[in-house]
Amino acid sequence: MKRIYVNEKWCLGCHLCEYYCAFANSGKDDMVKALKNITIHPRIRIEEKNAVSFAVSCRHCTEPLCVKSCITGALKAVDGVIEIDQGKCVGCYTCILACPYGAVSPSPDGVIQKCELCVQRGGSPACVTGCPNQAIVFEER
Amino acid sequence: MKYVIIGNSAAAVGCVEGIRSVDREGEITVVSREGHHTYSRPLISYLLLGKTDREKMKYRPDSFYSDNGVRFLPGRAAVEIDPAGKTVTLDDGACLPYDKLLVATGSHPFVPPIEGLDGVENRCTFSSLDDALALEALLTPQTRVLILGAGLIGLKCAEGIAARVASVSVVDMAGRVLPSILDETAAALVQKQIEKHGVRFFLSRSVERFCGGTAVLTDKTQQDFDVLVVAVGVRPNVELVQKAGGAVGRGVTVDERCATTLPDIYAAGDCTESLDITTGERKVLALLPGAYMQGEAAGVNMAGGEKLYDRAIPMNAIGFFGYHMITAGSYDGEEYVVQKGADYKKLVTGDGVLKGYLLLGSVERAGIYTALIRNRTPLASVDFDLIKEKPQLMAFSKTERLRQLGSRR
Numbered sequence: 001m002k003r004i005y006v007n008e009k010w011c012l013g014c015h016l017c018e019y020y021c022a023f024a025n026s027g028k029d030d031m032v033k034a035l036k037n038i039t040i041h042p043r044i045r046i047e048e049k050n051a052v053s054f055a056v057s058c059r060h061c062t063e064p065l066c067v068k069s070c071i072t073g074a075l076k077a078v079d080g081v082i083e084i085d086q087g088k089c090v091g092c093y094t095c096i097l098a099c100p101y102g103a104v105s106p107s108p109d110g111v112i113q114k115c116e117l118c119v120q121r122g123g124s125p126a127c128v129t130g131c132p133n134q135a136i137v138f139e140e141r
Numbered sequence: 142m143k144y145v146i147i148g149n150s151a152a153a154v155g156c157v158e159g160i161r162s163v164d165r166e167g168e169i170t171v172v173s174r175e176g177h178h179t180y181s182r183p184l185i186s187y188l189l190l191g192k193t194d195r196e197k198m199k200y201r202p203d204s205f206y207s208d209n210g211v212r213f214l215p216g217r218a219a220v221e222i223d224p225a226g227k228t229v230t231l232d233d234g235a236c237l238p239y240d241k242l243l244v245a246t247g248s249h250p251f252v253p254p255i256e257g258l259d260g261v262e263n264r265c266t267f268s269s270l271d272d273a274l275a276l277e278a279l280l281t282p283q284t285r286v287l288i289l290g291a292g293l294i295g296l297k298c299a300e301g302i303a304a305r306v307a308s309v310s311v312v313d314m315a316g317r318v319l320p321s322i323l324d325e326t327a328a329a330l331v332q333k334q335i336e337k338h339g340v341r342f343f344l345s346r347s348v349e350r351f352c353g354g355t356a357v358l359t360d361k362t363q364q365d366f367d368v369l370v371v372a373v374g375v376r377p378n379v380e381l382v383q384k385a386g387g388a389v390g391r392g393v394t395v396d397e398r399c400a401t402t403l404p405d406i407y408a409a410g411d412c413t414e415s416l417d418i419t420t421g422e423r424k425v426l427a428l429l430p431g432a433y434m435q436g437e438a439a440g441v442n443m444a445g446g447e448k449l450y451d452r453a454i455p456m457n458a459i460g461f462f463g464y465h466m467i468t469a470g471s472y473d474g475e476e477y478v479v480q481k482g483a484d485y486k487k488l489v490t491g492d493g494v495l496k497g498y499l500l501l502g503s504v505e506r507a508g509i510y511t512a513l514i515r516n517r518t519p520l521a522s523v524d525f526d527l528i529k530e531k532p533q534l535m536a537f538s539k540t541e542r543l544r545q546l547g548s549r550r
Binding site for chain 2: 003005006007008047048049052054056059060061062065068069071072073087088090091092093094095096097098099100101102104105106110141
């Protein structure tokens with residue numbers, strides 16, 4: 001299946017992926033309304049230091065430690081995509097304890113949030129289509 | 142192939158999913174002492190708190206047993222294993238033949254012998270859904286609750302009921318809360334947070350005797366209560382394996398393939414002891430993630446596959462009234478400690494690897510630390526100053542990052 005992969009050397013550290021992610025998950029159809037004057041909580045995050053920057057989001061592991069560790073059954077693999085049922089999640093953060101990539105994070109509601117490859121939206125994830133330099137790609141590897 | 146699983150919690154579910162990842166055809170029978178659909182045991186405090194409900198606390202969907210072709214026998218207890226005849230006898234006399242057996246019998250609350258305890262009218266433990274429902278039935282806004290034990294179970298219980306009752310008092314012999322996972326500094330911070338919600342603590346003392354609804358503590362003070370919750374710890378349910386002649390230490394003895402010392406009998410979850418790789422000690426690590434993964438490995442091996450459960454460590458993610466903590470590994474080694482208000486961090490290193498950590502307050506991305514422990518990553522191969530600053534992949538080499546973010550995981 002297609003997953004998100006990172007080409008670190010092409011990353012400009014522009015953070016656009018974070019904005020596209022926040023917009024795609026906002027439920028709004030206008031980017032300005034979705035993001036203006038709002039602290040965003042994207043499911044993809046840029047790490048940066050000196051000249052190095054790269055994006056980190058869920059790897060959709062074939063042996064997902066978050067799913068195996070989830071105490072509620074709210075995290076599950078659906079056709080390889082690791083999805084979260086936020087209605088079932090109680091915010092215990094055992095998945096945060098388990099994810100080796102630090103790719104699961106608390107949402108403003110207290111339950112967790114994570115990249116679901118924009119499956120509801122269809123096509124390529126918003127962070128990938130929004131990246132100006134192909135530092136994030138969506139492909140089979 | 143006939144598989145029998147005794148138990149219906151995380152280890153049993155892991156085993157079903159492990160078996161089915163290898164064998165779609167074999168017959169699986171799940172024997173459950175409790176009459177409920179598989180549910181998440183740690184969620185019972187969230188149920189009382191109103192953060193989940195009976196439907197949402199199901200660990201797997203209603204279709205779990207039928208989806209996996211499982212014959213589910215709820216409300217039936219296994220009373221004997223015959224390892225020579227390869228059968229399990231149930232409490233109604235039924236005899237189940239097996240080719241491969243999983244014992245996932247869990248644990249039971251330990252109730253210490255205390256004078257007058259039998260005379261306490263409203264007494265509960267807090268380990269199962271039925272426990273939680275029985276406790277809930279006793280609660281009114283006027284109820285005064287006394288909890289024996291300031292460990293994970295006792296404190297989650299306190300959080301779950303604090304807003305629904307007149308008072309909650311917690312008594313523990315230890316001098317601090319959560320002594321198994323927190324150091325003194327962290328325990329004091331957590332205690333303060335819980336006290337803000339009206340819970341009172343009586344530490345460094347125990348109950349000498351009960352006189353009806355009064356507990357006389359070892360310092361001779363008295364606590365009046367309406368409901369008593371005994372949450373001093375749990376003991377692994379090892380009897381079935383022990384009676385069948387299997388080796389038992391603190392819990393059922395299993396190897397890395399989750400096999401007991403009896404042929405074709407496996408065990409997983411809270412009834413077993415596992416090897417803590419951070420200390421080299423065998424101990425009972427009664428943790429849901431471990432139970433699932435151990436059960437899954439057992440299932441794969443029972444079905445003829447190969448999967449090792451060989452990286453067990455103590456680990457806990459827990460929160461009280463919105464104050465979160467994540468802890469993992471062991472704390473014997475060189476310490477790096479940072480405290481800023483309610484945020485507390487402790488990293489413990491030794492033998493060139495991360496041995497353990499404790500995060501209070503800010504817990505974001507803690508799994509990067511957990512992975513360093515589980516993988517026994519040599520700290521010489523990472524930028525430890527960056528690791529100390531916060532959990533981040535920047536601390537790894539470019540090559541390692543390429544492996545993590547640029548290839549299939």
